[in-house]
Amino acid sequence: MKLMHSSTTLLFFITLMFLPRPISCQSCQKTCGNQLIKYPFGTGPGCGDPRFQKYVTCNQEKLTFTTHTGCYPITTIDYNNQVIYISDPTMSTCSCAQPSKGFGLDWDAPFTFHDDNVFALLDCSITSSPVYKPSGLYNGGNGTTVPLCDKDGAPICSFLYSCQAISTLNPPISTCCIYTPVDLGPSFEMDLQKLQCTSYSAFYNFDGHEDDPGSWKYGVALRYKFNVDNNYPSVCANCERSGGVCGYTGAYNSFVCDCPSGLTPQRTVTSGHIGTMVLVFSHHGKLGHG
Incomplete structure (x- = not known):
């Protein structure tokens, strides 16, 4: 009997050793400030x-998006359409014009630019900016001309330069370029120093007032996917329907449900299809750019 009791006790402790280390029941919140937080984001x-986790964080009740170019406030998240909207305090808008370094995504970030984004490069050097000499940029040296400015974007530049704040930048309007590569080129980055432009403006919605730049929705819209199949x-x-918050733990990022009654860890590996998440989150590649 003593031997059986000892074996049972040993088995119990061995089981505890291999269970995922739970996260605190208070560590995962459903809101950050006044913004609702749902999967795939966390607090x-x-x-x-x-x-x-490293791109979208909650600090002092403020939701922030982070890339190698800076930290940007998240204004809203559209969970139905899987889009986050961020603002860049350094960009120029109709109410404020200022120098900027530009904006970029990390190459392996699980985000892509929304098709509705419009990037306007402002106060670019007509004589030396590569946006006016596209044959030497992003073409791999094969001599192919790659248009970097949208020729149909002149009206947008005219409206932007009608703003009192932006008009203080170097005229004429020809120094404005509606940047064609919506994914910001192969490095997913808009480096204004290399492009030899002073500032930029970005918006994703005319808000029904195409001729009134003061009413446009300024910022950057980014799409995200749950996984390769976007399921x-x-x-x-099931976790969220029970009132819980989805999380992960352990060396293999095993799924856990942080629910009101306590953690419910699950120890199941993914299928062989890379990127398919069943219970373990293990995919680290970029989604959407491939």
């Missing part, structure tokens, strides 16, 4: 999907 380490993980959906 801290161990919350949401680990691929998104909402059913285990996470």
Whole structure:
């Protein structure tokens, strides 16, 4: 009997050793300030999907998007259409014109630019900016001309330069370029120093007033995907329906449900199809640019 009791006790402790280390029941919140937080985002380490954790963070009740070019406030998240909207305090708008370094995405970030984005490069050097000499940029030296300015974007430049703030930048309007590569080229970056432009403006919606730049929705719209197949993980959906918050833990980022009654860890590996998330979040590649 003593031997059986000892074996049972040993088995119990061995089982505990291999269970995922749970995250605190208070560590994952459903809101950050006045913004609702749902999968794949989280309010801290161990919350949401680990691929998104370093890009979208909640600090002092403020939701922030981070890339190698800076930190940007997230104005809203459209969970139905899987789009986040961010603002760049350094960009120029109809009410404020200022120098900027530009904007870029990390090459492996699980985000892509929304097709509605419009990037306007402002106060560019007509004589030396590569946007006016596209044959030497982004073409791999094969001599192919790549248009970098949208010829049909002249009206947008005219409206932008009608703003009192932006008109203080160097005229004429020809120094404005509606940047054609919506994905910002192969490095997903808009480096204004290399492009020899002073500032930029970005917007994603005319808000029904195409001729009134003061009413446009300024900022950057970014799409995201849950996984390669873009399927909402059913285990996470079940967790949220029960009032819980989806999270992860352990060396293999095993799924856990941070629910009101306590953590419910799951130890199941993904299928062989890379990027398919069942219970373990293990994909680290970029989605959408490929």
